Amino acid sequence: MELLRGMGTMFQIFLLTLVFSLPLGLILALGTMSKFKPLSCLIQVLVWIIRGTPLMLQLIIIFYGPGMWLGHNIWGGNEAGRITATVVAFTINYACYFSVIFRGGIEGIPAGQREAGQVLGMTRSQIFFKITLLQMVKRVVPPMSNEIITLVKDTSLARIIAAQELTQRGYSFMKSAGLVWPLFYTGLFYLIFVGILTLLFNYIEKRLDYFR
Amino acid sequence: MAILEVKNIEKHFGSTQVLKDVSFSMEEGSALAIIGSSGSGKTTLLRCLNFLETPNEGSITVKGETLYDASRGTSQNERELRKKRLHFGMVFQSFNLFPQYTALENVMLAEQLLAKERPDYNQNKKAILEEIHAHGEALLKKMGLEQRENHYPHQLSGGQQQRVAIARALALKPDILCFDEPTSALDPELTGEVLKVIRGLADQKTTMIIVTHEMAFARDVADEIIFMDEGYIVEQGKAREVIEHPKEERTKQFLSRYTQG
Numbered sequence: 143m144e145l146l147r148g149m150g151t152m153f154q155i156f157l158l159t160l161v162f163s164l165p166l167g168l169i170l171a172l173g174t175m176s177k178f179k180p181l182s183c184l185i186q187v188l189v190w191i192i193r194g195t196p197l198m199l200q201l202i203i204i205f206y207g208p209g210m211w212l213g214h215n216i217w218g219g220n221e222a223g224r225i226t227a228t229v230v231a232f233t234i235n236y237a238c239y240f241s242v243i244f245r246g247g248i249e250g251i252p253a254g255q256r257e258a259g260q261v262l263g264m265t266r267s268q269i270f271f272k273i274t275l276l277q278m279v280k281r282v283v284p285p286m287s288n289e290i291i292t293l294v295k296d297t298s299l300a301r302i303i304a305a306q307e308l309t310q311r312g313y314s315f316m317k318s319a320g321l322v323w324p325l326f327y328t329g330l331f332y333l334i335f336v337g338i339l340t341l342l343f344n345y346i347e348k349r350l351d352y353f354r
Numbered sequence: 355m356a357i358l359e360v361k362n363i364e365k366h367f368g369s370t371q372v373l374k375d376v377s378f379s380m381e382e383g384s385a386l387a388i389i390g391s392s393g394s395g396k397t398t399l400l401r402c403l404n405f406l407e408t409p410n411e412g413s414i415t416v417k418g419e420t421l422y423d424a425s426r427g428t429s430q431n432e433r434e435l436r437k438k439r440l441h442f443g444m445v446f447q448s449f450n451l452f453p454q455y456t457a458l459e460n461v462m463l464a465e466q467l468l469a470k471e472r473p474d475y476n477q478n479k480k481a482i483l484e485e486i487h488a489h490g491e492a493l494l495k496k497m498g499l500e501q502r503e504n505h506y507p508h509q510l511s512g513g514q515q516q517r518v519a520i521a522r523a524l525a526l527k528p529d530i531l532c533f534d535e536p537t538s539a540l541d542p543e544l545t546g547e548v549l550k551v552i553r554g555l556a557d558q559k560t561t562m563i564i565v566t567h568e569m570a571f572a573r574d575v576a577d578e579i580i581f582m583d584e585g586y587i588v589e590q591g592k593a594r595e596v597i598e599h600p601k602e603e604r605t606k607q608f609l610s611r612y613t614q615g
Contacts, residue, residue, distance in 0.1 A: 254450035261404045261444040262464035262526065263436045272463065276454045353453040354508040 145324065148311030149331055154225060155297045155307065159232040160290065166233060167240025174245055185241070192238040197231070198299050204231040205303040224305040228297075236293060243285045247278040280350045287343040291336050308332070355418060357382040357561055358403075358530055363412035364424075365398055372398045373409070374585040380530075380578065383559035387566055387576035387593065391608060394582040396565040397447075400532045403563070404442050405435055416441045416529055443528035447535040449515045451507040457518045458503040462490040465525050493521040497551055513544030517551055531555070533564040549575075569612045573597040581605045 173185045192200065205227040209215035217223035251274060259269035301310035312328030315321075356379040365373040373395045380386045388396045401407040403414060405422070413423040421438045451460050465486045469475055475482060494503055497517040507515055516536055523531055533552065537545040549571050555562060556575045566572050572579055572593060579596040581589045581604075589602045600606045 252448075252450070254446055254448055255452065257406055258444075258446065258450035258452070260406060261439055261442065262522070263440045264464060264467060265432060265436065268467050272467070273452055280454075353455075353506050 145308065145311055145315065145327055145331065148306060148308035148328075151225065151300070151305065151307045152294075152297045152331075152335075155228050155232065155300060155305075156294060158229045159236055159293060162229070162233040163236040163240055166237035168244055170237055170241035171244035171248065174241065175248065189238045189241060192235055193242075197235050197296060198302055200235055201228060201231040201299055201302060204234075221306060224300070224303050227303060228300040228305055232293070232296070236289065239289055240286070243282050243289065244278065246285075247282040248274060250281055251277050276350075280353075283343060283347050283350065287340070290343075291339060294336055294339065295332060356380060357417055359413075359415040360403070361413045361415075363399070363402060363409045363414070365395075365402060365407060365409050365411075372585050373402070376412070376582075376585075376587055378580060378587065378590060380561070380563070382561055384577040385556045385560075385562045385564065385575055386578050386580065387564045387572035388580045388582060389566065389569065389572055389608075390582035390588075395585040396582055397534050399582070400444070400534050400563065400565055403530075403532060404444050405439050440526055441529045443523035443526065443531040445516070445519050445523050445531070445533045445536050447538050449507070449512070449519045449539070451515055451519055451522070453507050456504045456506055457494060457499060457510065457514075457521075458487075458490050460507070460518055461493055461521045461525050462486050464522070465489065468526070490521075490525065493524055494518070496554075497521045498547075511544060512540045513547045516540065516544075516548045520548075520551060520555075530561045530563060533562065533566070535565050535567065537566070537568060569597060569609065581608065583608070 170185050170189070174182050174189075176182050205217060205224070208217070215223070217227045255273055255277065256269055259273050264272070297307055298309035300307045301313070304310075308328055308331060312324045315324040359379040361377050363373050363376040364371070376395070376399060378386075388399065390396050398407060402409045409422065409424055411424045413425075414421045421441065451457075452463065455463060466483065469482050469486060472482070491500070491503065494500055497520060499514060499517055499521070502510060502514060502518075505514075507518070510518065516539075520531075520536075536552065537548050540548060545568070549568065552562070552564065553571075553575050564572070564576065574593075576593040578590065579593045580587050581596060581600070581602070583604050589596055589600060589605045591601075596605065597609065600609055
């Protein structure tokens, strides 16, 4: 039962992070490709910092930082606050990784596609949404599946700020009951979840197989 | 009055000058072929006309309306640029069909998007979309592709893809249709079917500019020919004249390679 609650927390962190980091990653990707140099430089520095430091460290700074600088903990001391802080840290981290993948996906589309849209009198946003976007999605599914699977397992880092996620629950269960098997069940949960995701990604790839 | 007047166009990329003082004009309903070796500036010229590149000098006038004048520093906001681009249609060497759409969707897409800007779009949505659908089907039929409407680009041969691209360019009824080496990516058999379609368009008095390496085709289909070399227009005149009796030494040299077979 304890483990199932932990799994709920894992789900929550996982889904919320995805919901926020996917669009944010896309915005960052478009930002790095912007002709406005200060913006693209700023984002590149951000990506460098986020990719250059451990996610666990970022999580600690985001959770404890405000309390130390502002004098009060903006996240609140309860479980919900811990989860929110985790989602914020994860969203920033994953958006940065996603942005690099998205940029690769967009830059891999031949320039002729955009030009064909231009000579047909399309606006920049029409070209992006009607032509570029789906071709990009098709290109980024394999690398994205890697990142998203990593995210599933990274949710276990939330225990560092004492959020009661799956691994944490399994660990405390093991200690209190003096049994090892809760940890094996914990592993099994991750495996099953990643298995379902893998099937989902295969399905998406198949669905996008109708064009090349 | 000339439908298109190009005056003193210059274009450089960094220190390389690609177009040097290019001027020409053409009449409505005529076909103009541009020939010349690779790197002579033919494609860049077409791209300037479609505003995919901005000329550094010179002016472009269509139907008496000055679309671009470097000396006046014409403002190029997106709205105006889009309107200007619609004077020209463009068929690319590499087709550039949108892979996620069927042949028919490729042809209809731009028209559907433009229709959304019509003030009566919301009231007459259904009728407008039906009209666009019928127009798209008619264009594909004209290209001999009525059986291929629902095929995706990767399911079509190169020749079929290029014919879809021609239908797509025609859909917005451009004043001038530009072809950038439309058959260079095709084998001789497929080249034939695309050239046949272009020939048909010429017979219907479509105003066209065709950049091509098919000399016999240029001679037979075009009214006028421009020969370009190193960014200059070396020679221009009646198609048959230029191909059969070139005046300039450089043109003779270039054409001799083709006549020798």
